[in-house]
Amino acid sequence: MDSQQFRDFGKAAIDLVADYIDNIRTRDVLPSVEPGYLVDSLPENAPEQPEEWQEVIKDFTELILPGTTHWTSPRFHAFFPSGSSYASIVGNILADGLGVIGFSWLASPACTELEVVTMNWLGKLLGLPEEFLNCSPGRGGGVIQGSASEATLVGLLVSKDKAVRRLTKINPSLDEAEIKNKLVAYTSDQCNSSVEKAGSLGSMRMRLLKADSDGRLRGATLKKAFDEDIAQGLIPCYVVANLGTTGICSFDPLYELGPICNEYNAWLHVDAAYAGSAFICPEYRHLMKGIEYVDSFDFNPHKWMNVNFDCSAMWVKDSSELVKAFDIQRIYLDDIKTDTKIPDYRHWQMPLGRRFRAMKLWTVLRIYGAEGLRKHIRNHINLAQYFTKLVRNDDRFIVEPEPLMGLVCFRLKGGDKITKKLLDNLVKSKKLYMVAATYRGRYIIRFAVCSRMIVKEDIDVSWSFIKQEADVLCNGIQGKTKIAALEHIETVTICEKSK
Amino acid sequence: MDSQQFRDFGKAAIDLVADYIDNIRTRDVLPSVEPGYLVDSLPENAPEQPEEWQEVIKDFTELILPGTTHWTSPRFHAFFPSGSSYASIVGNILADGLGVIGFSWLASPACTELEVVTMNWLGKLLGLPEEFLNCSPGRGGGVIQGSASEATLVGLLVSKDKAVRRLTKINPSLDEAEIKNKLVAYTSDQCNSSVEKAGSLGSMRMRLLKADSDGRLRGATLKKAFDEDIAQGLIPCYVVANLGTTGICSFDPLYELGPICNEYNAWLHVDAAYAGSAFICPEYRHLMKGIEYVDSFDFNPHKWMNVNFDCSAMWVKDSSELVKAFDIQRIYLDDIKTDTKIPDYRHWQMPLGRRFRAMKLWTVLRIYGAEGLRKHIRNHINLAQYFTKLVRNDDRFIVEPEPLMGLVCFRLKGGDKITKKLLDNLVKSKKLYMVAATYRGRYIIRFAVCSRMIVKEDIDVSWSFIKQEADVLCNGIQGKTKIAALEHIETVTICEKSK
Structure with a gap:
């Protein structure tokens, strides 16, 4: 060609x-x-x-x-959004056209430096504390990882390396393998599968602590777990706080978890994969109250910020911890750069190779502008609130928990079985795509506002499909007695298999 | 927009x-x-x-x-090629346009299935044994990982999980952590930094065994290391064989390493990141003799096969080992698919998310055709041979080791210091980009044929730059005595820092 x-x-x-x-x-x-x-x-x-x-x-x-499966469709309400936009697609054309691999500064200066710049821009837009930014005096900085999964694992591995260094410094006679074997990671039982997987991949036992009835991991729960483990000779090492869980979009209180982590020398990582984008709107920043206690923070512009997968934005307060954990030298990787403010990003990540991912982030930030991106986030949240009203106006349905961000969870009062049947039928119809979760032991349907083109009329269309299907299902089981009976019988069986 | x-x-x-x-x-x-x-x-x-x-x-x-830094330029001779082509760029436009995430079949059937198809195509083109292919009766199959780094780490983690399961089955009283602490990984001291890093990331001690004077890890060396470690109570678990090392493109003999790994129950992974592409030409398959002993095989179409980063092609003989190691369930990831021949690729990799990477592999395979890709590989190898002749015709230079594939390593007879000076000056001139390696303790310059547009005249141009720079450098140090003296003094210092 x-x-x-x-x-x-x-x-x-x-x-x-x-x-x-x-x-x-x-x-x-x-x-x-x-x-x-x-x-x-x-x-x-x-x-x-x-x-x-x-x-x-x-x-x-x-x-x-x-x-x-059309992830960009306004009828796609499953999972969370998969970022995609015209600006991002063109950014990738430019990046692919250059075809550079940016494992050192010299291997392509623009590739490294545009990542520094865009991650500074983005960190400021989110209102992250200055110490996370490369443009501040300390060792902070941002890096683009491939996924939130990867960022969670990076955090875990770095926390492990740091803990081993800290403990052998205090007591040089300690055996490294023995220390590693005693390290424990913690997160809530509402965490994404990727967080649990990070424990398994990184060979660190991970406790999925019980969230409260609102799906939040509380400080008291964490402190109790720390103390229990320390009493058993174990060492708290790594905590993943979830800001916007996949199931119901709950937010762990960083202001509770943070001081405890700092006190116990445990690395606190934030997985804000989906919801992190919302922090570009000041009115949602209260949900990251306590961010100053955090060691690493990650969210996915490739979810809710119109950047195509893969672009997971991770910041750390002290990048030297990454380099200590990940630096492996080779003569063919020698660089001429001596400016220590420009990162060698290969030491900030697991793989050696890295492509020019900052390009699509740059094109998106410029083509939308901060205002355009805020508008996008607010539109989704407004539409979620609109959908909530529609569902609440139909007394066959219950919306719970109270919706946050672009996610609305609901169920039929008729119980788990009929709610599941409703979801199954809608998926079978191919007209709508939603997935399930559980809340307080009940089967719920997640309705996520996903498409970047979505408007109010789309929500009406989606709701009309749900309503029609509910009409068919509920026809014949009118009357409160029947519903209550059904609910009682059917709740248990379906939720058993889920967490 | x-x-x-x-x-x-x-x-x-x-x-x-x-x-x-x-x-x-x-x-x-x-x-x-x-x-x-x-x-x-x-x-x-x-x-x-x-x-x-x-x-x-x-x-x-x-x-x-x-x-x-222009990786597609015919003056780019550093590292190895970074794959890039028109076909691949357009493949990515199509993939980005869809913006799907393929963590389950239902999340986008085409995304999963095109990966199955193209990985079967590619496996056949390479002449891999049938048992690696999804289209054969067993549990084999191919998956696209993000990088060879990732594939090496995946192999390591799976080998660890498998070893623990095997050993606790034999002796259920064994402690899992204790087993893990005894596991050992092996590779040659010629391995890419990413291989060494996999040991560190995956928390498995890794021995970099001494390669022979041709840069090959030999069977006897591996067996000796196994026996030494077993005598010390350790457990050989994972071996990474390198087909086409980054330094000098040496090939470990799989036919020697394979039977030993199989005998000792160690997982044998092949890192053929660069050179694997050459196996589409039957005349180079002798370099993977012994492939039938291998558990997992990985190479990067994003290096030498004109596919843009990231597309690292990995095959395993038994994909159930991946699933056992990596499967974490969540209700929202439930799939409707029951056909077990269609993989749930999220269990074949570390992250949860995955984009439609098969698309660019598909467009490249179709736009080039097998013949087009073979022509590309053979062109590079022919040009490397042509360059070798040019260098050998100049008696100030030595080419060694004997070139394989598209890589030619050479040095000035004048010694390490002048060779390094030559490289430094060429890099400073911005006209050519090459990097260094070492061979038998000497500093050498790596000349990799990289650009997909490269033709014979480009090689002439590159050589003329090298020659000119050598003229400048060697002017004034004529005479064999001077060269010998220089060589003696300068070899030691420079090579100390390199491996």
Whole structure:
């Protein structure tokens, strides 16, 4: 393919994407395909000879699109948003066009420095304390990781390394392996699967502490766990606080957890994967009260800030801890740079290679501007509140817990089984995509406002699907007695399997 | 930004990239900027209001490009190639346009299934044994990881989990932590930094065994290390064999290491990050003789196969080992799929999130075809041989070790100091980018054929720069006595710091 063909192919892809987004509402959000549909449709072998780009576009349209779940659709209410925007797509074109790998400054100065700049910009937008920023005098700084999963694991590994260094300094006769074996990580039982996985990947026992009835990990619970473990000869090392849990978007109180972590020398990491974006709006910053106690903070611009996956923004107060844990030297990686304020980002992350991810963050920040991004966040939260009203106006439904951010959880008063049936039927219809969670032992449906194009009328459409399906289901089980009876029987069985 | 503006912005970016590549030879490969150049040039804060896309393009051209190291330039001979191609860039546009996250089948069927298909295609192209492929009857399969670093760490973590399960099954009274503390990983002292880092990240002691004088980890060395460690009560667990080391592109003999690993129940992982691409050409498959003993195999299409970072292709013989190690359940991740031949890829990797990386692999495989990719590999190897001849025709130089693949290592007979000076001057000139390595205690310059556009005339140009710089340096130190004296004095000091 020569550059002229690329111009044609690339521009056709741009138009295809633009057409796709323009017409996103005409498609069912979920595809009507069975497992194996694509494996069975495509050839068993790669083509031997080059193919024309028109063939690729044709197969993309005829085979890939019909098997795609449309995350950008205003009917997509599952999980949390997957960031995507025109600005981000073009940022990636520019980054891919350069094709640089930025493991040292010299390997591409712009790649490293644009990350420094955009992470300073972003940290300021969020109102993070100065000490997290590269532009402040200390050792703080931001780095783009691939995912919140990765950031949580990075935090865990660094906390482990730091604990070992601290304890062997106090008592040099201690055995390193023995220390490691005594270290404990803590988080709430509401944490994302990736947090639990970090404990397993990083070989540190991790306690999922019981959250309170609002899904928040409380200070007293953490302190009790610390003291129990210390009494058993264990060493509290790492705590992951969740700001905006995946299940119900609850916020752990940093102002309670932070002082305890600091007192016990435990590294406090914040996983604000989804909700962190909201802190660009000052009115939500009270939810990160206590941020000054934190050692590392991570959120995903690739969720709610219109940046395409992968762009997970992580800040640390003391980047030298990362470097101590992750620095492995090789002669071929020698750099000419001596300015210590410019990071060697390969020591801030697990892999050696890193691409120019700051580019898409930069294009998004510039094309939207801070005001544009705040508008986007506020629009989602307003629409969630609007949806809440719609549900609450229908007395067959209960909305709980009290919605925060762009997530609304609800259930039918009829109980778990009928609520689950409602969700199953909606997913089967392909018209809406939502997923389940549990709250206070009950099965609930999560309705997340996700699409960046979503408007009030979309919420009306989504609600009308839910209402219609509820009409069909509830038809025949009128009357409070029946509902109560159903509720009593059916709650237990379904929630048993979930946490 | 509306979709019409996106069409304009996107197409402008396509043209910009095409123009950039078309004119890549007019730029110095290394930028003339000082550390901090971009931090000092950009505003301290993100813009408050949205900006026009033309402003972004302008700043990209005026600020980013001048600070970029041009990895696609035919004057780029550092490290190994960073994959990039028109086909791959467009593949990413399509993937970003969809913006899906593929952690379960339902989250986007096409995302999971295209990965199955392309990894089968690719595995067949490489001539991997059938048992590594999803399309064969067993539990084998391929998955796209973010980097070879990640794949090495995944292999290590899975081997650890498997060893613990195996040993506690034999003797249930064993303590899990105690087993973990006894596990040992092995690789050669020629390994990439990422391999050594995997041991540190995965909390497993890792021995860097001495390679032979050709940079190969030999079976006898490995067996001796196993036996020594077992005698000390330790447990051999994980071995990383390197096919194509970063320093000198040496190949560990799998046919020697494999039977030993199998006998001792150690997981054998292959890191073929760069050189793995060459196995699509049957004439190089002898370098992976013994592949049938291997448990996991990884190479980077994002290095030598024109796929943009990140696309690291990993195959395992038994994917159930990955799932056992990495499976963490949550109710919101429930899937409707019951077909066990379609993988839940989130259990095959460390993070939860994953984007549609198979798309760019698919577009590359189709736009190039197998023949196009073989031609690309063979072109690079032929050009490396051509460069070797040029260097060997100049009796001031020595080429060693014997070049393999697209890497040629050479030095001045004048010794380490003058060789290092030659490299430093060339890098300072910004005209060529190469990095150093060591071979048999001597400082050598690595000349990697990297650009996908590179032709014979480019090699002539690169060589002419090297020759000219050598002329300047060697002028005045004619005579064999002087060279020998210089060599004797200077070898020691420089190589001390390197491995």
